[in-house]
Amino acid sequence: xxxxxxxxxxxxxxxxxxxxxxxxxxxxxxxxxxxxxxxxxxxxxxxxxxxxxxxxxxxxxxxxxxxxxxxxxxxxxxxxxxxxxxxxxxxxxxxxxxxxxxxxxxxxxxxxxxxxxxxxxxxxxxxxxxxxxxxxxxxxxxxxxxxxxxxxxxxxxxxxxxxxxxxxxxxxxxxxxxxxxxxxxxxxxxxxxxxxxxxxxxxxxxxxxxxxxxxxxxxxxxxxxxxxxxxxxxxxxxxxxxxxxxxxxxxxxxxxxxxxxx
Amino acid sequence: xxxxxxxxxxxxxxxxxxxxxxxxxxxxxxxxxxxxxxxxxxxxxxxxxxxxxxxxxxxxxxxxxxxxxxxxxxxxxxxxxxxxxxxxxxxxxxxxxxxxxxxxxxxxxxxxxxxxxxxxxxxxxxxxxxxxxxxxxxxxxxxxxxxxxxxxxxxxxxxxxxxxxxxxxxxxx
Numbered sequence: 203x204x205x206x207x208x209x210x211x212x213x214x215x216x217x218x219x220x221x222x223x224x225x226x227x228x229x230x231x232x233x234x235x236x237x238x239x240x241x242x243x244x245x246x247x248x249x250x251x252x253x254x255x256x257x258x259x260x261x262x263x264x265x266x267x268x269x270x271x272x273x274x275x276x277x278x279x280x281x282x283x284x285x286x287x288x289x290x291x292x293x294x295x296x297x298x299x300x301x302x303x304x305x306x307x308x309x310x311x312x313x314x315x316x317x318x319x320x321x322x323x324x325x326x327x328x329x330x331x332x333x334x335x336x337x338x339x340x341x342x343x344x345x346x347x348x349x350x351x352x353x354x355x356x357x358x359x360x361x362x363x364x365x366x367x368x369x370x371x372x373x374x375x376x377x378x379x380x381x382x383x384x385x386x387x388x389x390x391x392x393x394x395x396x397x398x399x400x401x402x403x404x405x406x407x408x409x410x411x412x413x414x415x416x417x418x419x420x421x422x423x424x425x426x427x428x429x430x431x432x433x434x435x436x437x438x439x440x441x442x443x444x445x446x447x448x449x450x451x452x453x454x455x456x457x458x459x460x461x462x463x464x
Numbered sequence: 465x466x467x468x469x470x471x472x473x474x475x476x477x478x479x480x481x482x483x484x485x486x487x488x489x490x491x492x493x494x495x496x497x498x499x500x501x502x503x504x505x506x507x508x509x510x511x512x513x514x515x516x517x518x519x520x521x522x523x524x525x526x527x528x529x530x531x532x533x534x535x536x537x538x539x540x541x542x543x544x545x546x547x548x549x550x551x552x553x554x555x556x557x558x559x560x561x562x563x564x565x566x567x568x569x570x571x572x573x574x575x576x577x578x579x580x581x582x583x584x585x586x587x588x589x590x591x592x593x594x595x596x597x598x599x600x601x602x603x604x605x606x607x608x609x610x611x612x613x614x615x616x617x618x619x620x621x622x623x624x625x626x627x628x629x630x631x632x633x634x635x636x637x
Contacts (some may be wrong), residue, residue: 203492203549204496206495206496220495221495221497221498222500222505222546223498223499223500224498253594258500259465261494261503261504261507262494262495262503265490265491265492265494265495265506265507265510266491266494266495268487268488268491268510269488269491272488274520276518276532279487279514280514280518283487283510283511283513283514283515284511284514286491286494286506286507286510286511287508287510287511288508290503290505290506290507290508291507293500293503293506293507297500307500317495323482333601338632384616403608422566422616439511
């Protein structure tokens with residue numbers, strides 16, 4: 203069986219992208235994506251397309267974890283298998299919504315950044331810390347903010363799709379939090395793997411994210427990375443079993459901006 | 465004379481092994497298959513196979529084995545599973561799995577159902593019924609996605625015939 207190889211960026215060894223339909227243009231750097239100004243008619247389609255692409259990547263990552271960690275506890279493999287189904291439904295429903303909005307797959311560039319980082323890590327705890335506990339938890343913040351904004355802009359259909367996805371993501375983050383705690387209780391050295399994964403992610407982010415004022419592929423000047431941190435979805439992070447101390451740290455990183463739940 | 469408890473436990477544990485291997489095979493194919501619609505179908509089927517394995521693994525405990533106990537099949541059968549895992553290309557993968565291996569596995573379940581006392585082993589048969597229903601749905605979904613994408617259809621018959629000639633259970637059973 204062929205395996206997916208690696209590539210180098212700024213001294214980091216990342217995983218080559220997973221397979222994608224030929225219609226997709228896969229890019230590596232943030233600035234190569236097309237993120238439009240909110241009032242641009244293409245903005246919502248690009249957002250839906252981006253989320254759809256991220257869900258494909260999440261499916262690929264969960265599947266790869268099942269493959270590459272055959273000795274993981276059965277209950278955790280079961281969670282990952284369930285996640286595969288959840289992510290595949292998310293792809294389906296976002297693709298349906300994209301089509302309803304007049305878009306199509308491959309309409310905008312996509313990135314498989316999350317795969318390239320997560321699947322470069324050699325421990326399952328590290329992957330759960332990166333993909334589920336960081337990327338998916340970050341998506342909870344983004345979607346928690348986006349869904350009400352889309353609804354307020356007069357698109358309840360897209361908002362309902364996003365809210366449905368958000369509920370599933372809470373559990374993906376929660377099971378990762380539970381299993382990381384369980385692994386650490388069994389072996390404190392797992393903490394080193396988790397810390398190493400977080401450092402690796404920080405370095406990759408620094409290498410690949412756009413800088414303040416840099417123009418993206420849509421010609422829009424990007425904000426500074428710290429200004430792009432979304433407000434924290436405190437309620438869902440609690441449901442996902444982040445501790446109050448952990449939420450306090452995340453709030454600090456986000457400039458103490460939190461979502462106000464309706 | 466229907467199968468006794470040790471033989472049934474061996475079969476159920478072997479079916480569990482097959483379900484786990486099917487989950488792993490489809491999981492292995494997901495990142496290396498380009499078509500989004502096929503990935504989406506694989507995502508559902510990974511979860512199906514995981515649930516089959518889990519239900520069978522609960523049943524092994526009821527049959528005096530460890531919970532989630534798997535028994536590897538015969539070496540020849542394991543080699544066939546390895547061969548399927550190594551198939552490259554979307555159309556060839558779909559043919560190997562949905563036209564070849566899964567119809568063969570389906571027949572193994574049906575043979576098992578015919579070999580046990582339908583009342584004594586009803587808890588296993590309830591699981592098998594559910595699995596057979598899922599396998600039928602999976603085949604229909606694979607056919608639909610092939611039609612949608614214009615992928616070449618059936619071609620798993622040689623694999624189906626080869627599987628038929630192999631012993632499922634390992635010699636240890």
